[in-house]
Amino acid sequence: MNIIKTLSQNKVAMVGFFVLAIFCLIAAFGPLLYDGSPWKMVQRPFLPPFENSNYLLGTDTLGRDVLAGLIYGTRISLLVGLVSTLIALLIGIPLGAYAGYFGGWVDELLMRFTEIFQTVPSFALAIVIVAIFEPSVYSITSAIAIVSWPPVARLVRGEFMSLRSQEYVLAAKLNGQTHRNIIMREILPNSLSPIIVLASLMVATAILLESSLSFLGLGDPEIMSWGYMIGAAKTVVRQAWWLSFIPGLAIALTVLSLNLLGEGLNEALNPKMSGKREN
Template identity: 80%
Template sequence: MSILRKLSTNKVALFGLIVLVFLVLVAIFGPYLYETSPWKMVNRPFLPPMENTDLMLGTDTMGRDVLAGLVYGARISLLVGLISTMIALLIGVPLGATAGYFGGWIDEALMRFTEIFQTVPSFALAIVIVAIFEPSVYSITIAIALVSWPPVARLVRGEFLALRNQEYVLAARLNGQTNRNIILREILPNTLSPIIVMASLMVATAILLESALSFLGLGDPEIMSWGYMIGAARTVIRQAWWLSFFPGVAIAITVLALNLVGEGLNEALNPKLSGKRES
């Protein structure tokens, strides 16, 4: 049974997947279908939602279309989440695999290095990194990646520790395969399930981190994102509630969809959970 077929039997996960696909389509095709620039002043500032049929969600502090900001911001918010997660995986997976496979002093050294990043709260560390390199979409993405990889490294290390003495790994060693081949071809494929599940949840966390940084005034002022919209509206929440409400709802829906898909993937890829559901 394929992963998609298993997900289709989980109505909650299927709902999350449909919502996520819709958001991805909006991010890809939305700017071409809704051509109003999110930076263009189209009406008076603080125009309430539904007051003008051409501006369904109203305007912001500069008279810009809020709906245009949501459509264009979807691409940046999702890209920040995806790219930061990919960078975190590129850092965490090799470190965790090396530590778990070789053990000994290599494991001790790499885990102590990992703990250095975990001694400081991830959000506080992200703030420091963004402040040092000046707020931009690049510094935000790098900051989120640097605070996200330690859990990945620990997860992969634990999986490698559990699998490195399995019979198929010992057989590969007896056949004279190199450590590199054993890691990449024998053990790593068997650890992909928990990594995929964690990655889906990491994207949601990254989107939340980006919005939190923007709310504190550390967002990229030159690129429209949901986090930037919330950050720009933080001083006028009482005067214009919709400026932070609509991007906040967009973030909440995206995070919820990613979490539902993550739970569905965990159930589909974990034989024990799948067996419990089928029984």
């Protein structure tokens, strides 16, 4: 409750929360309330925004409804961001936990394995992975997850290394608890705060990566996303600026809201920062 109270007192974080909540509602209920297909040609191409009440955001290069594309793209962009982050956490947390808890050769082996994925820039590695497999929402999500888990592993490793010598951990060992129980019940719950903050920022990064891949033509050609909309309009920026501006604004607002919420969570979950703010 103290965390919720502290977070609610952070006006900037609450702005990010409400903006993100709006996008989540659009992703959840938008396609149900707005039954227009994002691929259907409904009007003449390059219809400017607010010129036709039936198509408030205008039409794209093929006469497709921009608002329909924006609504359906919200679901795909958020889904890719959330699922890829979840997969990255499922990979990075166990590896970091075992490396930080056991140390020694286990730590060396797992960290050398982690460094293999960090030697190549994440965006370049994601391009290679998607290019090897057929571009689809599954390959894009997998690629983003693969390039996103190393920072999670390193963060969790550091947390476990600092907590494994605490008195409650030593007491659990003396009581005969297994290593798995100590990791899952004693150390991991006490290291969740920085992991939650990192996860919120990872979702924002994943959305940007998906948009960048789609912009380069490596997105799923059968699924509408914000990155696809920008990539399809990149050759007509001067003629129809709104085709790039509208989905770009949606990406910017989503990423900004996630970053604001992440900073708010960091203050709420970090007692030292919360104390400074209250003073």
